[in-house]
Amino acid sequence: MSDETLGASLAQSKQGGLVTRVLKRLEPTLWVLASISIFVGFWEFAWWRGWANPLLLPPPHIFLANLPDQFRFFDPGGTRAGALATGGSIFSVLGVIAWSSLRVTVGLALGFVLSLAIGIGIRYFRVFGKLVLPLVTMLAPISPVAWLPVAVFIFGIGNPPAIFLVFIAIFFIMTLATLSQIDNVPVHYIQLARIMGCSKRQIYRHVILPSILPELFVTLRMNLFAAWMAVLIAEAVGVGSGLGQVTMMARNTFNASLVFFTMTLIGLTGFAFDQILRHIQRKVLWWVGPSNVGGL
C-alpha cells in the first residue's frame, strides 16, 4: 500500500470511526428500547382492538398519562397510607423508591457478607461445618413468604422485617453457593499456595477468597431479583411504606392504572440495580474479563 492510499484509508477509518463509535455506544440502549417497544406495542394493539379492558389492563398511554394523579398515592413516610395518602410530587415517588431500594441494599449487603462468612466458616472449621451445613440445607428451600410471619413476630413493623426478608431470600442460597465455589477452586491454586508456604489461614485469605468472589458476585446479581420480590412482599404486608405497599393499596382500591404504574417503577428500579451491580463487578473484580460479566 502506498503512503497516499494509506493516509486516505486512515482518514476514512477515522471518520467512519466516529459514527461507528457513536452507534456502538448507543447500540445497547437502542436494543433495550426496541425490546420494550415490542411489548408495549402488543399491549397498545390489544387495547386498540378492544381485547384488553382498559379498566383491568390499562395500556401504558393510559397509566402513564396522568402522572400527578398517580404521584399522589406515593408517600415516602408511609404515615398516610392507602387512598388517603396526599403525596403528590415526583420527589415523593423517588422517596418511596429510595426506601425500597435502601431495604434491598442493606439486606443484600448483610446477606452477602454473612453468607460468605458462614460459608467459609463451614469449610474452615470442620465441626462447625458438620453442625451448621444440615441446618442451612434444610432452611434453604423455605420461601421468604413463609418467613414473613416470623419476621413480623421478631421485628414487628417497620424496616427491620423487610430487611430481614431480603436477607433470608438470599442468605441460604448464597451460603450454599459459597460452599460450591470453595469446592471448585482449582486444585493447582491451593497446591501452589501450599508449596509457597501458606498456612491454612493464608490459603483462605490469599487464594480461596479472591478466587471465589467473582462467581459469588454473579450469584448475588442473579439473586437480586429474588431480593426485590422479598422486599415487595414485606412492604405489602408488614411495613406500610415502599413500592410494595403502594402496589397492595392499588390492588385493594381496584386501581389498575396505579398497579401497572408501580410495576413499571419496580421494573425500572430492578434494572437500575442490576446495572449498578454489574458496574461494581467490573470495577472491583477486574480480573474477570469483561466477557464474563454478561451482556448488555
Place this chain on the structure above:
Amino acid sequence: MTLGLKITNVSKTWNPDGADPVPAVRNLTLDVALGEFVVLLGPSGCGKSSLLYIVAGLEDATEGSVTFDGLEVTEPSPERSLIFQEASLYPWLTVQDNITFGLKIAGQSPKKQEEAAERLLRLVGLVGAGERRPHELSGGMRQRAALARALAMEPKVLLMDEPFAALDIQTRARMQGHLLNIWESSKASVLLVTHSIDEALALADRVVVFTARPGQIKAEIAITAPRPRDMRSPEMIDLARQCEALLGEEVEKSFKEQELT
C-alpha cells in the same frame, strides 16, 4: 547424609481402600544428585506425575520414603517447587505480584520483593510485563512467569510436570533453551516429566524411562553430550531410537490395557 533427592522403594496407590484401587507407581527407587537434570519419560498415565506430587510433598506415598538432603519429605516446601502444565498464575494478581507471592507470604519487605521481581523478570525475559495481568500474556510468557515465581523461592529442586506440553513447537524449543540457561545459573536440581522424547534428550543429564502403569523404572540413559545439543547428530539419533523402542513397548502395553477395560 546424602545431599539431593532420594526416592526409596516408593509405591503409590490411588484410592487404596476403595473398591477400585489404582496403582500409580510401584516400588520405585531413584536418586537425583545436587544440580542434576533428570527427565522422567513415559507413556501418559504411567504415574510419573504422581511421583512428582509425592516428591513435592502434596501427596503421601503409600509405601517407601522420600528424603531431601537427608530429611524425610512430609509436607510441601518452597525448596521443592512444582511447575504445572498450565501456568496457574493467580488471575487476580499482576504478573509481578504473582512472582513475589511466596516472598510476601514469607514476610519479606516490599523493597526486597520489588528487587527480587526486577531480577526475576529480567532472568526469564519478561522485563516490562510486571504490571500486566496473567490473561494478557501468551502461554509461553505465562509459563515463564510461573518459572520466575518458583525461582523467587530459591528452590533446591524444580519439579516440572510437562511444563511445555501446552505450548506450540517453536515456543517450546525457546522455552527449553531458557530453562537450560536458568538451570545452569541457579544450580538447582531439576526433575522434569514429559512424554516427548525430543524434549527429554535435549534437556536431560539422565533420562529415566517409565513402564506403563503402575510406573516402574524400565531403563536409565545417561547423556553426556554438551548442550545445546544437535538433535540430528548420529549420537542423538541413536539415543532417540533407543528411547523410541523402549517407550514404544510401553505405549503398546497401555493401549492393550485400555482395550480390555
